[in-house]
Amino acid sequence: MFTLPLGDRAQLRPLEPWQAPEYLAHIDRARATVDPWTPWASLSTDLASATATLQDFADRRATDGARIHGIWLDGTLVGGVLFTGFDAASGVCEVGCWLEPAGEGQGLATRACRALIDQAFTQRGMSRVEGRSASGNAPGIALARRLGMRRDGVLRRHAVHRGGRRDIEVWSVLAEEWPAANAASEAAVRAELDRLMGVFVGAFTNTGGRRPDLGVIRDVFVPEGRIIANVGDEPVIYDLDGFIAPRQEMLTDGTLTEFSEWEVTERTEVFGSVAHRFSEYGKSGYHNGAWFEGGGHKTTQFLRTPAGWRMSSLAWDDAPAKP
Template sequence: MFTLPLGDRAQLRPLEPWQAPEFLAHIDRARTTVDPWIPWASLSTDLASATATLQRYADGQATDGARIHGIWLDGTLVGGVMFTRFDGASGVCEVGCWLERAGEGQGLVTRACRVLIDWAFTQRGMSRVEWWAASGNARSIAVARRLGMSRDGVLRRHSVHRGERRDIEVWSVLAEEWPTAGDASEAAVRAELDRLMGVFVGAFTNVGGKRPDLGVIRDVFVPQGRIIANVGDEPVIYDLDGFIAPRQKVLTDGTLTEFSEWEVSERTEVFGSIAHRFSEYRKSGYHNGEWFEGRGHKTTQFLRTPAGWRMSSLAWDDAPASS
């Protein structure tokens, strides 16, 4: 059985019927966030049905069709990616993904999908890889953008979930648009920048009792890094310690609970040993017991250092709260 690294702490492996108990425990943790978007989550409710879900993919792989792979973070299954359709004769396939909250904000899905898409194009000679997402699934659509896909259109009222009709967005990337071997170095750089941003954003998550550790921000920044809040009349400029300490407090003392933040779109430019990323984000959680949602934009600068790529500065501006 192959195992591919997705960074220092994560791995991509095949997900097979014999792993149904682990898969079911994972789906039980992920059900509330996965079920609205992945219909088979509602079908995997006990060991027999979880086994049947994985067996369908095993049967599909046996006929060179659908395939499923799990993402393990620190030894725990937290999500996965799959070919929901794979038609070698036509050269068209569809990639999908899912993730529980413990794996969010670290770029795992994007990196895993790149592995599948690269295999489809370079090993199997596929012509087109598709990505189908419900129009309201902002995180899934953000992954399609990060993968360099184009939005082909919308299938209006295409699918039904729990009695509700949904529009489905279709995104795709063609073989000639996928980075070639000569572009591999830039693709690797972009994947690393995705990872750094994922670590930064994921550091704030305290959903489901997760205890955030904002100390990891020091790992993705140069020691002299600056983080700037430009949300008021004047910018507030923090060094790393000044930024981390108060946020660690509010995320662990009950002030801010069930909080998460995620990118919904980004534009990244790389030039030699420097890079810039402009991104839109959303966030939600409870502040002193009251639910809130927000959004805004970030601009982030990166440097290539002897220790690898690191963030050098980040500035953000929150959008005004809607009335």
């Protein structure tokens, strides 16, 4: 069984029927975050149905159809990526991905999807790779953008989920739009910058009882890094400790609950050992018990250091919150 590294701690491997117990345990951990957007988790509710799901993919893979892979982080299955459809004759396939909370915010979904898309284009000669997402699934849509996909359109009221109908956005990338094989080194750098941003943004999440750990921000920044809020009349400049401490408190003392933040769009430029990223982000949660939605823009600078790529500074400007 092949293993593809997704960084120092993560691996991508095929999921097979004999792994059903491990797969079911993972789906149980992922169910609360996956089920709101897709009926995927509802297909595996006990060992028999989990085994049947993996066996179905094994049968379809044997006829060069759909296939499923797992994402392991530090030896634990934390997510998966799959071709929900794979039609070699027409040259069209559809890719999808999911993660449990322990796998979020580390760039795993982006790297895993890129690996499958790269295989589809460079090894199988596919012409088009699609990605589909419910219109309200902002993280899923942000993933499609990070993969270089374009939105083809919306299938209105296309899917039935939890007794209601949902619009489904169709995204795609074509073979001629995919980076060539000789650009692998740049793709690897961009994947690492995606991971760093994912860790930073994911550090704030406290949805579903998850306890945030903003200390991981120190892992993605150089020690002398600066974070700047430019949301008022004058910028407020923080060192890492000054930024982390008050936000850790707000996210754990009940001030901010069910809070999450995500990238909506990003534009990244790499120049040798330095890089820049301009991002639009969204966020939502309860502030002192009142629901809010908001967003804004970030500009982030990166440096290649002896320890690898790290953030050196980040500045943000919030858009007005939506009550």
